[in-house]
Amino acid sequence: MTATVSRGERRKAETRRRLLGAAAQVFGEVGVDGATIAAITEQADVGLGTFYLHFDDKDEVAAAVADDLVARIAAATDDAGAGIHAATRAVCAVAADEAALLHALYRWHGSARSGGLRAAFVERIARGMKRGIKTGLMRKEDPTLAAHAVLGLYAETILYWASSGRDDWDTLAAFLERTTAAAFSA
Secondary structure, three states: OOOOOOHHHHHHHHHHHHHHHHHHHHHHHHHHHHOOHHHHHHHHOOOHHHHHHHOOOHHHHHHHHHHHHHHHHHHHHHHHOOOHHHHHHHHHHHHHHHHHHHHHHHHOOOOHHHHHHHHHHHHHHHHHHHHHHHHOOEOOOOHHHHHHHHHHHHHHHHHHHHHOOOOOHHHHHHHHHHHHHHHHEO
């Protein structure tokens, strides 16, 4: 039996989606710390009180935006298939579209929830490192430590690339692939 979604539930979901989109836009423009709930609700074209029907505070909406971005990057890397080449190209493709938002979320130091973006990336990278070690493609290293090193390399390099106005993301992806392979290949 298929459950039907009521009009009220659809409207609530649409409002939440608008708030998340507005928050992503505002965060990309002024950073998470510089954003205000009023700016988010104005961008979403909803009342201030409506925000609090969906989120407790700015940190909660920022965590939700970060979760959405991680899910999109994860989906892109999953769709691209296994291997550093495909994953790096997928990450760079999302970064090309979302550079300002990635920068804002990476630099966010709000609440305990703000580490979620980094933690999610470290977890995914560590899983990939474990697979690479198991198959012999990567030398034996602490996968979590290696994941932090890779995240630092990717995050800082992508932020630099985006802020410098460079738009040849294939060149950046090739650099990241070479650098990661040189650091961790067996």
